[in-house]
Amino acid sequence: MNSTEIHTQYSTGLSRHNIEQALLAAGKDLDQLRPADLGLLEDFHTMGRFATSQLVDLLGISSEHKVLDAGSGIGGTSRFVAEHRHCQVTAVDLTEEYCETARWLDRLVGLDDHISVRQADVTELPFTAAAFDVVFSQHVQMNVANKERLYREARRVLAPGGRLALWDITSGKDGELGYPLPWADRPERSFLVTSDRLRETVQATGFTIDHWNDLTDQAAGVMQMVLAQPANPLGLHAFVANFSEKAENLTAALTDGRLRVVQGIARAIS
Ligand SMILES: C[S@@+](CC[C@H](N)C(=O)[O-])C[C@H]1O[C@@H](n2cnc3c(N)ncnc32)[C@H](O)[C@@H]1O
Numbered sequence: 445m446n447s448t449e450i451h452t453q454y455s456t457g458l459s460r461h462n463i464e465q466a467l468l469a470a471g472k473d474l475d476q477l478r479p480a481d482l483g484l485l486e487d488f489h490t491m492g493r494f495a496t497s498q499l500v501d502l503l504g505i506s507s508e509h510k511v512l513d514a515g516s517g518i519g520g521t522s523r524f525v526a527e528h529r530h531c532q533v534t535a536v537d538l539t540e541e542y543c544e545t546a547r548w549l550d551r552l553v554g555l556d557d558h559i560s561v562r563q564a565d566v567t568e569l570p571f572t573a574a575a576f577d578v579v580f581s582q583h584v585q586m587n588v589a590n591k592e593r594l595y596r597e598a599r600r601v602l603a604p605g606g607r608l609a610l611w612d613i614t615s616g617k618d619g620e621l622g623y624p625l626p627w628a629d630r631p632e633r634s635f636l637v638t639s640d641r642l643r644e645t646v647q648a649t650g651f652t653i654d655h656w657n658d659l660t661d662q663a664a665g666v667m668q669m670v671l672a673q674p675a676n677p678l679g680l681h682a683f684v685a686n687f688s689e690k691a692e693n694l695t696a697a698l699t700d701g702r703l704r705v706v707q708g709i710a711r712a713i714s
Contacts, residue, residue: 445587445633447538447565453587453633454539459518459683460548466682479527479553483678486520488626489583489611490694490705491659491666496521499580499609502655502709505529509577512536514566514598515584518683519546519559525580526558534576535561536569545683567593574603582611586627589635591642595649602712608651610708613694614639616660619702622693624686639706651710660704667695 445453456462463485467474472481479486487493505511507530513522516535519542526533537543543563550556564570566581567590579598588594598608613627615636628634637645643656671691681687697703 445589449633450538450587451540453627453629455541456683456685457541459541459545462682463518463545463549466677469677474552477552479523479555482520482523482549482553484676484680485518485678485682486523488517488520488680488684490613490663490698492670493524494666495582495611495707496524498707499582499611499709500525500528502707503578503607503609505531505578507531510534510575511578511580512569512571512576512601513580514569515581516542516546516561518542519549519561521580521582522546522559522561523550523553523555526555531558533559534571535559536564536566537561538563538565567597569597569601571601573600574606575601577603577606579606579608581608583613583627585610585642586613586634586636591635591637591645592649595646595651599650599712604712604714606712607654608646608708608710608712610642610646610706610710612642612706612708614642614704614706616697616701616704619697619700621697621702624690625693625697626680626684626687626690629686636703639704642706643708646708646710650713652713653708654711655707655709657707658704659707660698660701663705664695664698667691667698671695
């Protein structure tokens with residue numbers, strides 16, 4: 445998707461305002477905000493913080509690592525990594541509204557000295573070769589038709605031996621999908637491939653696979669639990685339009701296997 449299509453999919457003009465209202469409704473003091481106060485706002489992907497923390501643990505990130513969050517949304521993963529691993533993180537997203545919201549939240553929780561946010565396309569990254577040790581790519585490739593270009597860019601900006609961490613939705617067994625989904629209001633905005641195809645594309649662009657794990661059953665269970673929870677002001681619905689319908693469609697498709705979710709760590713080879 446180009447930047448206009450991405451803007452149409454994700455921008456509402458209200459992300460910052462609605463998040464501010466949600467934080468106040470949850471009784472948070474914006475002058476004393478800590479990263480943990482942001483709760484369920486932070487992870488715009490299946491299995492939320494479980495998924496992010498599992499990837500961070502698998503990667504063994506330390507304070508010396510230079511980390512890129514490629515397709516960072518409002519910046520939850522970059523804040524988690526900066527807070528818990530004390531490293532410098534660069535966050536890139538094509539949705540300007542999300543970049544602005546990410547900068548504001550980074551300042552509010554006092555992590556802006558560890559995180560820089562840039563509006564850019566993950567298939568055309570504005571960084572020199574070998575600039576990073578770790579690249580995160582969580583729930584972004586579903587919007588990207590040219591996955592080869594996406595992973596070639598990730599490979600280019602990684603130092604040899606650097607790692608690409610993936611948390612992604614792939615296609616599963618046959619069957620029509622219900623829309624809207626969290627990344628696509630309409631089928632034309634979704635570019636799904638099978639997990640095998642995704643793995644082959646990553647391998648073909650200069651990576652060897654260290655870890656590849658299908659977590660569909662676990663993710664379906666967690667999503668069912670999340671949907672059964674009472675309403676909480678600090679949910680993704682605060683800034684994602686029609687989020688409950690999107691989450692229900694995703695959960696139904698994960699539950700019967702029309703969609704799958706894969707966790708991967710790939711290592712950059714020369
Ligand atoms: C479902 S959200 C996931 C956000 C974040 N990775 C997370 O897991 O919380 C998808 C994000 O990918 C971004 N995105 C999609 N295509 C992109 C591209 N070509 N370049 C940069 N960002 C992109 C969107 O703007 C959106 O913020």
